[in-house]
Amino acid sequence: MKILILAEHDDLQLSPSVHQAVTAAQFWNSPVHVLVAGNHADAVAQQAASIDGVERVVHANADHLAHPLAEDIASLLVSISEGYDVILAAHSSFSKNALPRVAAMLDIAMISDVLEIKADNTYVRSIYAGNVLTTIQSTDAVQLLTVHGSNFAAASLGGNAEIVNTEIPASFKKASWKSEVRSQSDRPALGSAKIVVSGGRSLGSAEKFEQVLSPLAYKLGAALGATRAAVDAGYAPNDIQVGQTGVVVAPELYIAVGVSGAIQHTYGMRDSKIVVAINQDPDAPIFQVADYGLVADLFDVIPELTAAIQ
Numbered sequence: 001m002k003i004l005i006l007a008e009h010d011d012l013q014l015s016p017s018v019h020q021a022v023t024a025a026q027f028w029n030s031p032v033h034v035l036v037a038g039n040h041a042d043a044v045a046q047q048a049a050s051i052d053g054v055e056r057v058v059h060a061n062a063d064h065l066a067h068p069l070a071e072d073i074a075s076l077l078v079s080i081s082e083g084y085d086v087i088l089a090a091h092s093s094f095s096k097n098a099l100p101r102v103a104a105m106l107d108i109a110m111i112s113d114v115l116e117i118k119a120d121n122t123y124v125r126s127i128y129a130g131n132v133l134t135t136i137q138s139t140d141a142v143q144l145l146t147v148h149g150s151n152f153a154a155a156s157l158g159g160n161a162e163i164v165n166t167e168i169p170a171s172f173k174k175a176s177w178k179s180e181v182r183s184q185s186d187r188p189a190l191g192s193a194k195i196v197v198s199g200g201r202s203l204g205s206a207e208k209f210e211q212v213l214s215p216l217a218y219k220l221g222a223a224l225g226a227t228r229a230a231v232d233a234g235y236a237p238n239d240i241q242v243g244q245t246g247v248v249v250a251p252e253l254y255i256a257v258g259v260s261g262a263i264q265h266t267y268g269m270r271d272s273k274i275v276v277a278i279n280q281d282p283d284a285p286i287f288q289v290a291d292y293g294l295v296a297d298l299f300d301v302i303p304e305l306t307a308a309i310q
């Protein structure tokens with residue numbers, strides 16, 4: 001039995017979630033290989049090779065993998081899939097885009113966002129935005145899944161895996177990468193920040209969102225997050241949306257400011273170690289998942305809190 005992990009990276013840095021995927025893969029107690037597909041991503045291949053528990057890094061290096069399309073990743077995975085009994089990745093937009101295509105090409109089931117691995121082919125996953133947990137079993141010969149990163153501890157460094165190059169199928173011609181716009185910020189990345197300050201629609205405008213929350217985030221060295229309502233209203237950029245249809249975070253400290261606590265939002269932050277909620281409505285659902293709650297007007301208390309932090 002062999003396990004293959006699809007690694008997410010930006011050609012320079014391996015995503016921390018790969019360490020969590022390696023821990024998930026340990027369940028099968030079998031050799032774990034990691035696929036690093038990119039353009040001269042040698043440093044990333046080295047990072048993957050140094051994760052404890054990884055036996056081999058399969059390095060796919062090609063110009064067209066600099067900004068990989070899901071189609072190219074899928075055909076690459078399928079081309080090397082023989083001999084692997086489990087193919088997995090940490091659950092993210094990247095893996096959600098690529099792995100269902102692999103499922104279709106191999107004619108097997110896609111098992112998404114696994115919270116717990118119960119047996120070789122049996123998994124716990126949530127439905128209805130986390131309101132119901134289901135235990136499912138796949139009888140497919142190859143198990144294809146994404147895992148909910150924050151439910152698995154990160155594998156530590158200390159490995160020394162071999163790195164092997166692999167043949168790469170021709171690039172997909174019907175679509176091509178043109179450009180991408182990345183928001184620039186000197187704040188920590190949302191997905192890996194230790195502290196997250198999130199704001200809701202209650203902030204009232206993009207200017208107030210920035211004016212009220214940024215000083216607090218700056219003082220705490222925190223990433224900024226937002227609810228979908230705040231994003232839809234244009235108060236915050238799409239890439240900081242936390243929740244079921246946004247980013248899933250599990251920081252040490254999550255401060256929810258004027259956030260109602262809808263299940264689609266809490267799905268993305270409920271694994272946070274400590275949750276602080278500030279809301280003027282004592283019945284707001286966010287207080288049900290909060291360790292500390294403050295019933296107050298955010299426009300009064302956030303400036304006070306920010307001033308009090310040295």
Ligand SMILES: Cc1cc2nc3c(=O)[nH]c(=O)nc-3n(C[C@H](O)[C@H](O)[C@H](O)COP(=O)(O)OP(=O)(O)OC[C@H]3O[C@@H](n4cnc5c(N)ncnc54)[C@H](O)[C@@H]3O)c2cc1C
Binds near residue numbers: 226261281
């Ligand atoms: C399929 C689907 C997917 C979704 N995915 C997501 C997702 O990924 N992430 C997400 O966040 N949402 C998601 N949503 C939307 C979600 O259901 C909620 O509508 C949204 O989270 C509400 O955002 P909010 O708390 O900012 O706004 P509101 O519901 O408007 O709540 C505002 C809160 O602020 C409080 N408040 C108002 N003024 C103040 C003040 N001055 N001081 C303190 N508190 C104040 C209010 O009491 C209220 O609790 C999704 C919905 C659907 C249907």
